[in-house]
Amino acid sequence: MASTADRADALVIGGGFAGLCAAVELAKQGRKVVVLEKKPHLGGRAYSFADPETKEVIDNGQHLFMGCYRHTRRFLEEIGTSSFLHFAEKIRVDYADAEGGRDVLSCPAALGSPLHLAWGVLRLKGLSLSDKAGLLRLDRYIKSIKSRTEVPAALDFLTVRQWLGGMGQSKRIQQRLFDPIALGALNDDPEVASATGFVQVLREIFYRDVESTRLGVAAVGLSELYTGAARAYIEKRGGKVLQSKKLASFIEEGGRVKGAVTEAGERFEANSTISTLAPWDLKKLTLPQALRGPWENLAPAPIVSVCLWLDRPLISEPLVGMLGTEIQWVFNKSRILGLNGGGQYLSLVISGAHKQIGHDPKEIFAAAERDLGKCFPEFSKTKVLRWKVVKEPFATLSPVPGSDALRPAPGSGMPGFYFAGDWTRTGLPATIESATASGYAAVAAVLKNG
Ligand SMILES: Cc1cc2nc3c(=O)[nH]c(=O)nc-3n(C[C@H](O)[C@H](O)[C@H](O)COP(=O)(O)OP(=O)(O)OC[C@H]3O[C@@H](n4cnc5c(N)ncnc54)[C@H](O)[C@@H]3O)c2cc1C
Known part of the structure; x- marks a missing residue:
């Protein structure tokens, strides 16, 4: 079994919003922190990648921020990227319905x-x-x-x-x-x-x-919004952010968690371990009995997104809600990302996509074309140059009745172990804001325990 040379003050498992926010806060407080992420990239359920063909940045799904995301904004302020979040001056949401009607909520x-x-x-x-x-x-x-x-x-x-x-x-x-x-x-x-x-x-x-x-969007790809800057912040303060490290079990001694072991057998010892794993990932690990509980019954809800590249602009607004259609939102990525290349890049969203998640991408694209045609008569004049469907089967917690009571409080757990992640009971639905709120709450619990 491989063994790490040095011992950390704190281990953070998972490199998404919750994990990176917790690790940044621990580093700020002078703790030596190690982040372990199973994937070869950071960002968890909020990341971006370059389109292999065009190199254009694609989010794993359009993410909307709100002015009330106080923890998220604090985290981005700390790592120096809050200026990438653009909030609308005026509260305005445009709607287009399946009969071709338009409406606006503007305040x-x-x-x-x-x-x-x-x-x-x-x-x-x-x-x-x-x-x-x-x-x-x-x-x-x-x-x-x-x-x-x-x-x-x-x-x-x-x-x-x-x-x-x-x-x-x-x-x-x-x-x-x-x-x-x-x-x-x-x-x-x-x-x-x-x-x-x-x-x-x-x-x-x-x-x-x-x-x-206020509604906010990231003017850069999601990964650029926070992952690189968070890593730099942590490493500058003596921490480590390690990718491709898939955790398999926790080290438990005398009723206390003292670190974690990866699938490859690497041991990481620490005084405190914060897990930000989603419940469906966490429950698959070898867990101390004291950590097992009703939270294991929490289930995911999917999101399906469609990226479309059109030969000409279809909408001028940054986003339009679609009513009476399978597609619920269309985001004007050309405008959000400040692209001036002609044509238009759109991102379409279906939340709670239990039905569409199993559909063939071609079928989803056909539904997108149908819906755009209904809501925007001008769509018949546009040509779709390219399209791409992104499926996220485990996007967020499915918040069915009774589920809130199953969510453990962030920072709870057992001696040496702290639950965190968007799905913990932060007083918010499972969102980025819930993830960052859970990160701060878990760190507060760590600091309280010395
Ligand atoms: C398509 C889509 C659209 C969304 N839209 C919005 C939106 O508009 N607004 C909003 O606020 N939220 C939105 N969300 C939700 C938001 O992305 C999540 O709430 C947030 O990213 C969760 O962050 P987290 O750190 O709690 O979890 P995660 O990002 O899931 O982080 C957990 C990390 O743990 C890692 N991991 C798992 N198992 C192991 C293991 N064994 N060992 C080591 N690492 C492991 C995972 O790879 C992951 O990186 C959306 C999500 C999706 C997918």
């Missing part, structure tokens, strides 16, 4: 939150008086729980659809306003996703301040 940023949302919503076409009354009811409910640390546990036993129905929200306002938010933030259908994460998101985005409601 003047100057109005205080949540008033500016109400303003934007009231300007959505065709809202009735009862829609507006329903919104006021929902508004009163969220305000009533605004200052609680955790949203009421009972929400975890309702789906988003059941909760919105109970709040008197009409079908129209659910389809136009709430379903796109639920699908995007929870990565599952409002019919199956628990209301917990949905209420958490509404509270975070609309009930803090105007800044929280």
Whole structure:
């Protein structure tokens, strides 16, 4: 069995947002940290790669950031890349529906939150008086729980659809306003996703301040946004970031985790071990009995993305929500990445893609063409030069009712071992912000224990 020469203060398993954020914070606190990542590249479920043909940068799926991503922004500030995140000045989301209709949710940023949302919503076409009354009811409910640390546990036993129905929200306002938010933030259908994460998101985005409601995108590939800068930060402070190191088991002695062993038999000893592995990966390892638990029942939800290169521009907006179609969002990558080469590069997203994940890429591309044709009549005049389907079967946690209670708190575990990752119970759905929040929480627990 190979053995490492030196012992670390802390081991961080996994090189995605949670792991790199935790490792950066540990390094900042003067701890000698070693990151172990099984893949030959960093970034986990948020990474980019160069298209083999054109060398153009492709994310494993378009990621949307929000102004309320406080932990993520703190992490990017620390490693010096926050300027790569571009937040829209005005709150504006354009929608195109399958009948060729257009709508817009736009709010003047100057109005205080949540008033500016109400303003934007009231300007959505065709809202009735009862829609507006329903919104006021929902508004009163969220305000009533605004200052609680955790949203009421009972929400975890309702789906988003059941909760919105109970709040008197009409079908129209659910389809136009709430379903796109639920699908995007929870990565599952409002019919199956628990209301917990949905209420958490509404509270975070609309009930803090105007800044929280801003939509943000990375103006560079996802890997460039954080992986290289995080590695440099850690290594500069004496840490190590090691790729192609697949962890197989933990070293357990006297009821305490004292490090980890890779599949190749390399031993890494440390006082503290933070695991940021997703539950479906973590449960496959040889684990101390004390770490086994109900969290092993958490299941993933897939995302399917389609990259399209057109011979001419189709949309001028940075993103457009698509309603009544399989494709839910279209992102204007040419505009986001500042590409000036003519034509247009688009990224299309299907969240909660349980049905499409098993489909042949050609079938998914055909659905994308069909949907674009319905929502944008001008699509018939464009020529698709190239396309690529990216499937992520394990994109995020499937937040079905009852799942929130199964999520262990970040930083919990056993002596020497700390759970982290987007899927831990951060008070947020499994997103980048949940990942970075879990990283900081796990480090706080490590520091507390000395
Ligand atoms: C297509 C797509 C679109 C998304 N869109 C959004 C969005 O718009 N906004 C948003 O906020 N979030 C979005 N997400 C979710 C976001 O990407 C995740 O919440 C976040 O990246 C999770 O980070 P993490 O560090 O917790 O986990 P991960 O990124 O999964 O990191 C865990 C790491 O552990 C490594 N690992 C696994 N097993 C082992 C082992 N045995 N040994 C060593 N290493 C191991 C993995 O390779 C991985 O790198 C999206 C995800 C996908 C896939």
